[in-house]
Amino acid sequence: MSREQYQIPTGSAGAGGAGSGAMGAGSFNAAAARDYEGGGLMHYMCGDCAVRVPLEKGAPIRCQKCGARVLYKERTKRMVQFEAR
Amino acid sequence: MPHKPPTTEELERRKIVGIREETITDVTSTDFPGHYPGEDHSWDIERFRQGFRVEFHHNETFEASFSLIGIDASIANAFRRIMIADIPTLAIETVFINNNTSVIQDEVLSHRLGLIPFKGGHDGLHKFIKWYRKPDDQSQLDSSYFDNNTVSLRLEVKCEHNDKAAAGETDPTKLYKHAHVYARDIEFVPVGRQLQYFSGEDAIAPVNPDILIAKLRPGQEISLSMHMHKGVGSDHAKFSPVATASYRLMPVITIERPILGRDAEKFARCFPKGVIGLEKVTRKEAAKKGSGYEGHEGELKAVVRDPMRDTVSRECLRHDEFKGKVKLGRRRDHFIYLVESTGQLQSDEIFLEAVAHLKKRAQFLEKQVMNMVR
Amino acid sequence: MPRAKSKKEEPVEAESDVAMEEAPTSHQPEDEMVVDQDEDEDAGDVEDDKSDEEEEEEAQRVRLLPGSTPTAASFEFLNEGHTLGNALRYITMRNPDVEFCAYAIPHPSEAKMNVRIQTFEGTTAIQALEKGLRDLQELCNVVSEKFIGARDSFGASSP
Numbered sequence: 304m305s306r307e308q309y310q311i312p313t314g315s316a317g318a319g320g321a322g323s324g325a326m327g328a329g330s331f332n333a334a335a336a337r338d339y340e341g342g343g344l345m346h347y348m349c350g351d352c353a354v355r356v357p358l359e360k361g362a363p364i365r366c367q368k369c370g371a372r373v374l375y376k377e378r379t380k381r382m383v384q385f386e387a388r
Numbered sequence: 389m390p391h392k393p394p395t396t397e398e399l400e401r402r403k404i405v406g407i408r409e410e411t412i413t414d415v416t417s418t419d420f421p422g423h424y425p426g427e428d429h430s431w432d433i434e435r436f437r438q439g440f441r442v443e444f445h446h447n448e449t450f451e452a453s454f455s456l457i458g459i460d461a462s463i464a465n466a467f468r469r470i471m472i473a474d475i476p477t478l479a480i481e482t483v484f485i486n487n488n489t490s491v492i493q494d495e496v497l498s499h500r501l502g503l504i505p506f507k508g509g510h511d512g513l514h515k516f517i518k519w520y521r522k523p524d525d526q527s528q529l530d531s532s533y534f535d536n537n538t539v540s541l542r543l544e545v546k547c548e549h550n551d552k553a554a555a556g557e558t559d560p561t562k563l564y565k566h567a568h569v570y571a572r573d574i575e576f577v578p579v580g581r582q583l584q585y586f587s588g589e590d591a592i593a594p595v596n597p598d599i600l601i602a603k604l605r606p607g608q609e610i611s612l613s614m615h616m617h618k619g620v621g622s623d624h625a626k627f628s629p630v631a632t633a634s635y636r637l638m639p640v641i642t643i644e645r646p647i648l649g650r651d652a653e654k655f656a657r658c659f660p661k662g663v664i665g666l667e668k669v670t671r672k673e674a675a676k677k678g679s680g681y682e683g684h685e686g687e688l689k690a691v692v693r694d695p696m697r698d699t700v701s702r703e704c705l706r707h708d709e710f711k712g713k714v715k716l717g718r719r720r721d722h723f724i725y726l727v728e729s730t731g732q733l734q735s736d737e738i739f740l741e742a743v744a745h746l747k748k749r750a751q752f753l754e755k756q757v758m759n760m761v762r
Numbered sequence: 763m764p765r766a767k768s769k770k771e772e773p774v775e776a777e778s779d780v781a782m783e784e785a786p787t788s789h790q791p792e793d794e795m796v797v798d799q800d801e802d803e804d805a806g807d808v809e810d811d812k813s814d815e816e817e818e819e820e821a822q823r824v825r826l827l828p829g830s831t832p833t834a835a836s837f838e839f840l841n842e843g844h845t846l847g848n849a850l851r852y853i854t855m856r857n858p859d860v861e862f863c864a865y866a867i868p869h870p871s872e873a874k875m876n877v878r879i880q881t882f883e884g885t886t887a888i889q890a891l892e893k894g895l896r897d898l899q900e901l902c903n904v905v906s907e908k909f910i911g912a913r914d915s916f917g918a919s920s921p
Contacts, residue, residue: 348607353605353607353608354607355607378487378488380486380487382485383484383485383494384483384484384485385482385483385494385495385498386481386482386483386498387479387480387481387482387498387499387501387502387503388498388499388626419856420855420856421855421856421857421858422858430856430857430858431856431857433897433901440908441908442905442909442911442912443912444912444913444916444917447916447917454909454912454913456905459905462848462851463849463852463853463905465845465848466845466846469844469845470845473845736909736913739909740906740909743905743906743909744906746845746898746902747899747902747903749846750850750895750898750902751895753823753824753839753842753846753895754895754899756822756823756824757824757837757892757895759822759824760822760824760825760826760888
């Protein structure tokens with residue numbers, strides 16, 4: 304189960320293929336994919352207040368809570384395996 | 389010329405390792421056949437039984453101190469080494485990280501988790517849990533985890549703002565929920581027959597619930613699961629059942645000529661507290677010719693009270709006033725062990741397992757040798 | 763032995779990720795844990811299991827090195843170190859029929875330990891080695907016997 308063996312699940316394997324096909328990189332996150340279908344929503348982390356910011360395609364890059372303009376991508380939810388050594 | 393058997397003093401003298409100001413003498417044991425002409429030093433189990441003694445100094449659950457008296461260093465050392473490196477325990481071996489947005493890196497976090505000592509039901513750990521063997525074929529990996537070779541754990545923590553925190557609060561533990569991740573947050577996920585062996589008091593849990601694993605800030609999250617396997621200390625220190633298992637030789641302090649008065653007080657200060665006591669010279673002692681106490685009745689003299697507490701710092705050898713009056717040494721066959729358990733096994737049990745382990749190894753090799761001849 | 767896969771409920775983390783069924787099996791470690799339901803392998807006979815397990819690796823770990831004669835031989839032990847080497851050397855040296863006994867670890871990065879035994883006439887090096895290993899077992903018996911005795915008379919601090 305090495306990291307190299309891992310294959311990114313393709314969007315077509317997911318539940319609703321049509322919408323997620325537009326997402327190029329494949330469904331890196333099932334929840335995000337679902338949101339995307341329902342209006343092209345992606346979540347980011349606010350750099351200032353750490354709140355989860357939903358952003359639509361083309362929306363201004365800005366935190367709705369504090370107005371900060373620095374947003375971070377969320378970490379991948381891919382499982383990574385380590386030896387506890 | 390007929391051989392004279394050694395006197396008791398001579399036998400005592402042979403047991404002492406001399407400690408001089410800058411040298412150490414008589415380090416190696418001499419109890420081998422042929423070393424002293426005319427004496428029988430061949431191995432005899434009954435003679436060993438007669439001369440061997442165990443004394444306990446304290447025996448708490450996770451810390452035991454005891455002496456083995458009348459045994460050779462090679463055997464004593466084998467027990468010590470086995471306790472550290474060959475007694476198996478259960479520890480976290482693999483970490484599956486689903487999410488970790490904390491500031492501590494995945495691999496560092498995994499390493500930390502591995503070092504946390506765990507406890508669990510005695511029967512389960514000893515009898516139920518077996519060795520995990522990694523299959524040679526990687527594709528068989530998923531079907532190699534059984535309830536009797538793998539213990540599953542989970543850690544799910546998310547840090548959030550605490551709305552109930554007082555205004556102006558600066559303490560992160562009050563300002564946020566789950567600002568600190570502790571060992572007690574690790575959750576045991578029993579599978580199959582593990583429920584039977586590890587439930588209630590016997591559940592797999594960290595020995596010390598207050599070990600700090602990570603610190604979080606709002607929005608940060610740790611979500612992971614872990615597998616524990618059985619292993620030995622020679623593979624990785626996290627598997628060692630002891631924090632330390634060590635021995636030292638019993639110190640011997642011999643006052644050869646009286647140390648009196650202010651010198652006696654100074655002499656006592658050369659040693660840790662309790663090693664040297666001060667007593668008044670009695671009339672009887674003072675009356676004895678050639679004892680060195682003549683005319684000193686009522687004065688304080690130094691006496692050896694508890695040599696075991698000495699650290700053998702040799703401080704007393706540095707002062708001219710004690711020259712020729714004191715001899716330091718250690719008893720070569722008196723081993724004072726200190727076994728500190730990490731908490732999975734009891735200290736005295738660890739030693740007994742070490743003895744059993746050595747026996748089993750010898751037994752196995754005896755069979756192998758017979759096999760070899762065939 | 764029969765194995766039954768125990769599928770538990772989907773863990774919490776699954777919902778935010780790719781549906782668990784989609785992820786490669788390698789990513790479902792804790793769900794794939796197999797419950798061994800072999801009835802006769804229960805608590806009763808675990809003791810036997812343990813010894814069985816250790817005897818599994820019956821690979822020969824002791825070897826007589828070339829150039830050995832009956833009364834002067836070198837042995838090579840695999841996967842042994844100072845722990846057994848020194849103890850075995852000591853106990854073999856206490857044998858009055860042994861003229862010489864020593865052990866060495868020729869190279870620290872090879873898990874090998876060599877023992878050299880030379881005996882007087884009347885016995886062989888192999889016999890001396892066997893006696894050494896037997897004496898070691900007897901010694902262990904005495905040590906644990908006396909240890910348990912001393913502990914129990916010291917006081918009931920640990921059950």
